[in-house]
Amino acid sequence: MDEMFKPSRRAFLRGSAAVAAGSVAGGAAAQTPDPLITELQDWASYTGAGVDETPYGLPISYESHVIRRNVEWLTASPISSINFTPIHALEGTITPQGCAFERHHSGAIEMRKEDYRLMINGLVDRPLVFSYADIERFPRENHVYFCECAANTGMEWAGAQLNGVQFTHGMIHNMEYTGVPLRTLLAEAGADVNLDKWVYVEGADASSNGRSIPMEKALDDVLVAFKANGEALRMEHGYPVRLVVPGWEGNMWVKWLRRIEVVDRAVESREETSKYTDVYADGTARKWTWVMDAKSVITAPSPQMPIAHGPGPMVISGLAWSGHGQITRVDVSRDGGVTWETARLGKQGDTKALTRFYLDIQWDGAPMLLQSRAMDETGYVQPSKDQLRAERGENAVYHNNCIQTWYVNEKGVAENVEVS
Template identity: 65%
Template sequence: EVNPDNLPPNVADWSRYLGAGVDAAPYGMPSEHEAHVVRRSVEWLTASRESSVNFTPLHELDGIITPNGLCFERHHSGVADMNPTDFRLMINGLVETPLVFTLEDLKRFPRENRIYFLECAANSGMEWRGAQLNGCQFTHGMVHCVMYTGVPLKYLLEEAGVKTNARWVMPEGGDSAGMNRSIPLEKALDDCMVAFKMNGEALRPEQGYPARLVVPGWEGNMWVKWLRRIEVGDEPWHAREETSKYTDLLENGKARRFTWVMDTKSVITNPSPQAPLLHSRGQTVLSGLAWSGNGRITRVDVTTDGGRNWHQARIDGPSLPKALHRFYYEFDWDGSPLLLQSRAYDDAGYVQPTKNELRAARGTNSIYHNNGIQTWEVKADGSVENVEIS
């Protein structure tokens, strides 16, 4: 509600008095006027609070970094309350010397800082059979992107001495779900890391404090939080999370499994159902996010007329492999209804598919790995709805 007394040429209220002093908030919080910018969950998707998910408010953010307090959460048995002094990371199995590291031990290895997206394989899963949830927070909000500080997993495995017949590693969580996944040794030695900081500060409890595994470009499920053990083996473990879950049943009755890479994907975050166009016709900024588990995004195209004409969007900010990319497309809105879509390309040559292309390849039973092109319908009054067009 606009208060005319605050508007020029008047002297606004906030200019008349001293403001709060330093230390009013020893740990700073966003402006109270931003209180609506929060993670949100979907009631009917939530069987219990402990085995649940909430979503990043993508439509309220800009740039490529997700603030720590807004990173979506996905827990299978709630947030483990792990004490950093009692934290231990064990490496066992096919190694010369089984080892147990404290947090301080981890911090004596050379550290690296890298920016990566994490996307749950189930992101957009509710949209597989048709347009469902009204808001990019809910359709695409199981993704975040932060700078991790940690130790390359390679150094820890080298310290333990991996045996020549080793082919796989199995990270395991210290939460009561004991979350575990099989990861090929090749990936573990390539770019995985054990992270203890995100965006410069300690991991948040929700994100696996005090340490989590980072598995760049691959299913969020493999990024084990509250890490307690890494077993080295010669075969995959066929854990629950890679057999009964995180597999896709195809039309022929066979299931796709070990589908690790999160494919090329993009979404327009503004305008979108929770972020309608509030201005009248004229100068308009369209914005969105694109990412690929294969590497860098090289190009994003957008359409405002349901795919008749495509325009190359402008990627702005850092273009880092396996990280979110921010794109913009500035245009003059003539006030008529629009059908908005974005399509991303990556440096491995992949192009984001349409939802119908995905369904043709994978049938209608899938949940995971929906990277299909999203459509938003902008109406003449500026409101926006989640729709599908064929």
């Protein structure tokens, strides 16, 4: 930099250029000119792909690692299994359909719209059958909702297990659904909608997954959805029609919805008795634990997203959600829960939808214990793992909404840990 003070005009200009570059980069000035700038690049000279080369586009090949992943040993067969949304590599709140987690009980089926039938029967004045075209003729609504599997984070009850937010928290997606309110279809059939009644909803696949939903919820915000994020549902998400049960566990969001039966009691199907019931320390189990409580997690940095740039300004980014309504606040701790700072919300959260939060920090290069803590409109505060375990033990499997901790070391490498 001494050069800067030499009297020659040329040296002076060179010097100020170096200062300018240094102040922009905030670090070392470039030693040699960047060939990406000084040399003519192929893409700046030759032409690129024409239109129609990919009539339906996939992400560019450089992003091919941003995909759903399965942990093979978790289940007996990929046909009755689950995979995980790459939430570590996504931003904003909307999950692209192509990488939104899948959970099948007998595999994803291919059904044509023309072959689709939806039956409403049971305690109704007129048992009805709708075609897909019929569904599209009812007044429709648009809503963004998260769908979280009740078993999300279920591996982590007994301790820090899977090393990646995709695997600890990736059984979730968030889409904008277009659909017909269930109450509209119930009214069309002249259903008995007294609040002591239930609707039993059932899928058309080989598992014919069925769940009982209390009438109060059925009349509230449940949607019979046929589009997500503006396009048709993907096969793996129930094309052509699925149920959307906002804020409630994903298992109830029956895919390939084929039947809605109005009944006078819960059916007590396999998925609401032997599964999706939460066993507590004394061996008793809670059933009908439908609502997904408020939860949050830092998606970057995280084990799959280490800090690659060293100390300096950086963004801590994460997701928060609540099945009880809007996220009102998220706090972030960098010291394992000793001190908390209130994070910035990407935008005011929608009800029962993912909310993005940020904490913009100057990282000094010291290790961190990163945590996030969500609050929702009911005033509920996301509990710690210890609080949850004190209430429920370690074998509940479902509904683990604990505060997650990432240990970030001095090199920026992050790991899933538990803290005192």
